[in-house]
Every structure is written in structure tokens, then in C-alpha cells.
Amino acid sequence: MTSEEKQDRIDQYLLGKADKNSRREFEEESTRDEELLKGLEDTKSAMAAIELAEDRALKARLQGLETSLREGNGTSEAKVVGLKPRRSGTLRYLAYAASLLLVLAIGWWALSPSFGQSPQQLAMANFEAYPNIAYQLERSGTEEPSPEALAFVAYEAGDFASAATRFRELDDTPTNRFYRAQSELAQENFAAASPLFQALSQLPDFALSAESEYFHALALLGTGASDEAANELLGISETPGHPMAQEAAELLAKIR
Incomplete structure (x- = not known):
């Protein structure tokens, strides 16, 4: 199984698109496959980061609307924009990007002139x-x-x-x-x-x-x-x- 196929299975599992048997099979396989388990954890972290960012954005938007209403500027009707469904590959790219940033951060820290200095x-x-x-x-x-x-x-x-x-x-x-x-x-x-x-x-x-x-x-x-x-x-x-x-x-x- 290629890395891309494994990531597709991870996406299906986390997005709730896998059936009951597929989910049970995936969970059992992840206990034996370290690469699959690592991919699962990385994708969970990426999803959590996305949800946190969206929650903060929504909170900021609501606070802005509340402020506008208090100041008498909320006369226009708020427009609700639906979120576009994410493609399964989006989570994969986010996981790759997060891993790359982590590697770069560790590399910068280790190569920094002040690294290891008292x-x-x-x-x-x-x-x-x-x-x-x-x-x-x-x-x-x-x-x-x-x-x-x-x-x-x-x-x-x-x-x-x-x-x-x-x-x-x-x-x-x-x-x-x-x-x-x-x-x-x-x-x-x-x-x-x-x-x-x-x-x-x-x-x-x-x-x-x-x-x-x-x-x-x-x-x-x-x-x-x-x-x-x-x-x-x-x-x-x-x-x-x-x-x-x-x-x-x-x-x-x-x-x-």
C-alpha cells in the first residue's frame, strides 16, 4: 500500500466516511503499522489545529458583530457564507506541511549560533x-x-x-x-x-x-x-x- 493510499484511509476514518467493518479493520491495522499510526496522529493534530483556527475566527467575527450592534452600526443583515467541503487531500497536505515546518524548526534551532551555549x-x-x-x-x-x-x-x-x-x-x-x-x-x-x-x-x-x-x-x-x-x-x-x-x-x- 502506497503512502497516498494510507493517507486516504486515514482521511476516510477521521471524516467518518468508512463503514463499521472498515473502521474496525483500520483500528486493528494501526496497532501493527507504525507508519499508519504516525500518519493518523499527525492528521489528528492537523485537524485539531484547523478546528481551533476556525473557532477563533468565528469567535472574532461574532465579537465584531456584537460590537457593531452596540455602536449602532449593525443595520445591515449579516451574510452567512457556507463552508466549502474540504477534499480528502487537504488534510494530507496539511500534515505534510506541519511535518516540514517541524523539521525546519528543529534544524534552525540546532544550527542557531546560540544552540547549546551556556x-x-x-x-x-x-x-x-x-x-x-x-x-x-x-x-x-x-x-x-x-x-x-x-x-x-x-x-x-x-x-x-x-x-x-x-x-x-x-x-x-x-x-x-x-x-x-x-x-x-x-x-x-x-x-x-x-x-x-x-x-x-x-x-x-x-x-x-x-x-x-x-x-x-x-x-x-x-x-x-x-x-x-x-x-x-x-x-x-x-x-x-x-x-x-x-x-x-x-x-x-x-x-x-
Whole structure:
């Protein structure tokens, strides 16, 4: 028996078009034929989805009519449109489509860059050290570099452990604190970076307060506080003109 013939039998069975003997024979055969049983379950799911969609559409239509009547706009007679009978092949196509969508969804999930990543890995995959826009380094000269220059030299060189240490020794200005927090986050010291970024994000006059808010969400994610991170990312993504809105929305989609 071909797959198409099996599907025809399934359609006949579910639509109540099979006689009593045929139904009993089908039920007995489905207990032995795994492919037939799977087709039966898939078609039942497709039919249930169709019925649910039709129920919702009917409910919405009735609610619309009720609203129109209440507003005095229901003067015209409602037109009842009969439903066209479905061909038996319709259920088959719906079952195939549902199966294909399921396969595609599973494939997308497995191939997604965030598939199988821990919160810490996801945080670091979306982290890039913020460029040094605060201190202009002199590449030449005989003068001994200042402590601030040494901190930024280490930062630009990617020596974040040394940079974090040097920034801690500087005056606790918002700018120095921001790059110290960046250095901590780059080393995956999430617990150390989180309160620094949180405090910076609450400074209304700090030029990088909005960016600090996003990096605070990354630090939260790294500590495992995924729900808190998601809430913060949602707020960022919904804030008009936020410089990190796109990054926040993309990361939020990976968390959910």
C-alpha cells in the first residue's frame, strides 16, 4: 500500500466516511503499522489545529458583530457564507506541511549560533571590548607614561588583567570605572563587572551610561541571572534612540 493510499484511509476514518467493518479493520491495522499510526496522529493534530483556527475566527467575527450592534452600526443583515467541503487531500497536505515546518524548526534551532551555549558563553559571544575613546595615547616621546596612560596601553593591547589592576589604582572617575568594568567583563569576571556597570548606567550626565546599561545586562547574563538580563535587554530594545537597542534585541531573541 502506497503512502497516498494510507493517507486516504486515514482521511476516510477521521471524516467518518468508512463503514463499521472498515473502521474496525483500520483500528486493528494501526496497532501493527507504525507508519499508519504516525500518519493518523499527525492528521489528528492537523485537524485539531484547523478546528481551533476556525473557532477563533468565528469567535472574532461574532465579537465584531456584537460590537457593531452596540455602536449602532449593525443595520445591515449579516451574510452567512457556507463552508466549502474540504477534499480528502487537504488534510494530507496539511500534515505534510506541519511535518516540514517541524523539521525546519528543529534544524534552525540546532544550527542557531546560540544552540547549546551556556549563559556565560552567550554573554561573551555578544561582548566586544569598547574602544578607547577617552584617552589619546602618545606613541612617541621620552617622558615616562602616566599611570592613566599605562592603564589604557594595557587595555588597548588586550592585557585586561593588567588594565583592570591599573584602573583600580586610578581616581574613581566614571570614565576610569567604565574601562575598569570593561576589563573585568573581558576576563569573564561577571560578578565584579555587574555592579560597576549598574552604577554607571544610573549616572544621567555620564556619556556612556546607555552603553553601560547594555554591558550590565551582559554581566548579569554571565552570572546566570538570565531573567534579570532579559528584562534589562527588553527595556533597552524598547527605548527609542538607545545606542544599543539593536544589539539588545538580537541578544534577547537568543535568550528566549
